[in-house]
Amino acid sequence: MTFKSHRAGLAASLALAAGASMLLALPALAQTAAAAAEPTVNKGDTAWMLTATVLVLLMTIPGLALFYGGLARSKNMLSVLMHVFYTVCIVTVIWAVYGYSLTFTGGSSLLGGLSKAFMAGMTPDSKAATFSVGVAIPEYVYLAFQMTFACITPALIVGAFAERMRFAALALFVPLWVTCVYFPIAHMVWYWAGPDAIDAAAKALAAAGDEAAKAAAQAKLDEVNADSGLIFQWGAIDFAGGTVVHINAGIAGLVGALLVGKRVGHGRELMTPHSLTMTMVGASLLWVGWFGFNAGSNLEASGGAVLAMVNSFVATAAAALSWMFVEWGAKGKPSVLGILTGAVAGLVAVTPASGFAGPMGAIVLGLIAGAVCYFFCTTVKNAFGYDDAFDVFGVHCIGGIVGAILTGVLVNPALGGTGIMDYTTGKIADYAFATQVIAQSKAVVLTLAWSGIGSAILFKIVDLLVGLRVKPELEREGLDIADHGERAYAA
Amino acid sequence: MKIVVAVIKPFKLDEVRDALNALGVHGMTVTEVKGYGRQRGHTEIYRGAEYTVNFLPKIKIEVAVESGLADRVVDAIAAAAKTGQIGDGKIFVLDLATAVRIRTGETDAAAL
Numbered sequence: 001m002t003f004k005s006h007r008a009g010l011a012a013s014l015a016l017a018a019g020a021s022m023l024l025a026l027p028a029l030a031q032t033a034a035a036a037a038e039p040t041v042n043k044g045d046t047a048w049m050l051t052a053t054v055l056v057l058l059m060t061i062p063g064l065a066l067f068y069g070g071l072a073r074s075k076n077m078l079s080v081l082m083h084v085f086y087t088v089c090i091v092t093v094i095w096a097v098y099g100y101s102l103t104f105t106g107g108s109s110l111l112g113g114l115s116k117a118f119m120a121g122m123t124p125d126s127k128a129a130t131f132s133v134g135v136a137i138p139e140y141v142y143l144a145f146q147m148t149f150a151c152i153t154p155a156l157i158v159g160a161f162a163e164r165m166r167f168a169a170l171a172l173f174v175p176l177w178v179t180c181v182y183f184p185i186a187h188m189v190w191y192w193a194g195p196d197a198i199d200a201a202a203k204a205l206a207a208a209g210d211e212a213a214k215a216a217a218q219a220k221l222d223e224v225n226a227d228s229g230l231i232f233q234w235g236a237i238d239f240a241g242g243t244v245v246h247i248n249a250g251i252a253g254l255v256g257a258l259l260v261g262k263r264v265g266h267g268r269e270l271m272t273p274h275s276l277t278m279t280m281v282g283a284s285l286l287w288v289g290w291f292g293f294n295a296g297s298n299l300e301a302s303g304g305a306v307l308a309m310v311n312s313f314v315a316t317a318a319a320a321l322s323w324m325f326v327e328w329g330a331k332g333k334p335s336v337l338g339i340l341t342g343a344v345a346g347l348v349a350v351t352p353a354s355g356f357a358g359p360m361g362a363i364v365l366g367l368i369a370g371a372v373c374y375f376f377c378t379t380v381k382n383a384f385g386y387d388d389a390f391d392v393f394g395v396h397c398i399g400g401i402v403g404a405i406l407t408g409v410l411v412n413p414a415l416g417g418t419g420i421m422d423y424t425t426g427k428i429a430d431y432a433f434a435t436q437v438i439a440q441s442k443a444v445v446l447t448l449a450w451s452g453i454g455s456a457i458l459f460k461i462v463d464l465l466v467g468l469r470v471k472p473e474l475e476r477e478g479l480d481i482a483d484h485g486e487r488a489y490a491a
Numbered sequence: 492m493k494i495v496v497a498v499i500k501p502f503k504l505d506e507v508r509d510a511l512n513a514l515g516v517h518g519m520t521v522t523e524v525k526g527y528g529r530q531r532g533h534t535e536i537y538r539g540a541e542y543t544v545n546f547l548p549k550i551k552i553e554v555a556v557e558s559g560l561a562d563r564v565v566d567a568i569a570a571a572a573k574t575g576q577i578g579d580g581k582i583f584v585l586d587l588a589t590a591v592r593i594r595t596g597e598t599d600a601a602a603l
Binding site: 382 | 535537
């Protein structure tokens with residue numbers, strides 16, 4: 001078996017625990033340790049990553065913008081489109097200036113440093129690690145690919161407090177949120193030294209002759225393994241962003257919906273979607289773009305990418321059907337909005353699992369996610385009465401949690417999963433159910449706490465500085481006129 | 492002169508127009524309206540939110556005719572717009588004081 005792609009491994013914990021004794025049992029590996037070749041860039045991988053990057057941008061604009069926009073009332077259509085488009089623009093600039101550096105350079109296990117701020121030292125020939133030893137992609141395309149993730153995550157949040165938050169408040173909240181919440185979480189989950197560094201250190205250890213050399217090599221390996229994010233070190237796996245993107249955005253959305261407050265007339269007046277046609281177009285663009293998101297997260301045009309693609313097909317379809325049939329049974333009619341929302345819930349849930357689960361596991365994951373998200377978007381939301389306008393919490397946070405936890409189960413090779421690569425041994429590590437599910441759960445809890453608390457503080461700061469809400473009479477008139485002086489549709 | 496105002500189901504418009512044409516009525520004004528009568532409304536469900544929609548889409552027709560023709564117009568509309576189901580609509584007849592054709596300045600019966 002060649003190298004399986006994945007975001008994180010048990011590498012760190014295993015290496016620290018098992019250490020040299022495990023490696024001494026592999027004399028064959030020691031012989032190949034000599035010269036670690038400089039990783040090379042492959043045109044096919046580069047072409048795929050360029051494609052995947054624009055697919056993820058397509059998810060956000062116009063995909064997510066139309067998905068949300070159709071759910072709004074017509075008087076707030078432009079406001080929703082503007083929130084999403086502005087978010088893409090501001091985060092793109094921030095990412096190039098300091099976001100990429102804070103996320104993807106070493107520093108602490110919580111946040112990176114500023115060594116690559118202003119893209120310092122980067123050229124079109126710079127390389128970024130993939131998940132295979134000896135294989136790199138251009139750092140520019142890695143930066144651009146990860147940029148699109150940083151853009152869509154805060155754009156997901158806007159659905160929760162749509163139709164009443166001031167544009168000025170959003171304009172301030174988004175840069176604060178990506179800086180204080182997104183960059184740290186993405187660093188904690190995804191930053192690592194890369195396969196080549198671990199492989200080289202492991203081989204050096206295996207080749208070490210005397211005790212002093214062994215100790216030095218072990219220290220080097222420990223250092224390489226420690227050069228990674230906190231959640232990565234815990235051994236939690238997240239292929240394409242279940243924690244980083246969806247739980248992170250989902251809980252921030254719930255906090256925002258609670259702090260901004262309910263829309264005027266919520267629960268008493270008609271707040272029906274103004275165009276489910278646009279919502280259907282948007283949901284479909286999300287699905288198409290999501291292949292860039294999930295299969296692109298493999299970073300190489302290889303077997304891991306095609307697995308992620310198949311999983312993103314079947315889990316999505318299963319979740320859409322799951323929601324549709326549950327709703328049909330519970331409410332008497334299968335709704336278009338239901339099947340669309342189920343599909344998005346399936347995409348969310350399969351995101352962390354897409355490169356780890358087998359396709360049959362992904363179908364089961366989709367079936368569970370569709371039903372669970374339905375329950376949260378209907379029964380739970382109604383019971384608590386919060387006004388999460390477009391169900392950011394019910395779909396992204398809950399779907400993300402279902403996906404994150406079940407990824408720890410479905411990665412099991414006995415269930416058709418890929419297992420987890422251990423780069424210190426160059427083999428798939430033994431699967432341990434409890435260890436993996438506990439690591440996944442810790443990642444979920446830390447993300448919920450960091451984003452939940454961090455977002456609450458940031459919303460309060462923004463409220464003090466510019467005020468979160470528009471005035472009630474302006475909210476009644478609609479945010480398009482109040483905030484932007486425009487109408488989506490001719491009167 | 493009379494003005495006949497009818498509120499009907501939208502998909503009955505073509506049949507009503509044909510019936511009035513057959514009577515020699517050569518003009519009408521049509522408006523898309525919303526309203527409710529005995530039909531009340533219907534329920535719409537969007538994810539967890541259930542809404543009772545009271546106002547249903549209808550078509551309002553206004554036809555100005557000579558007084559002698561009014562009863563036959565009412566009968567024709569009633570026959571053409573009827574499905575027998577609740578929500579078929581209503582017809583109102585009002586007196587019409589004056590009519591003017593803008594292009595020629597003709598008035599009353601000559602203007603219809």
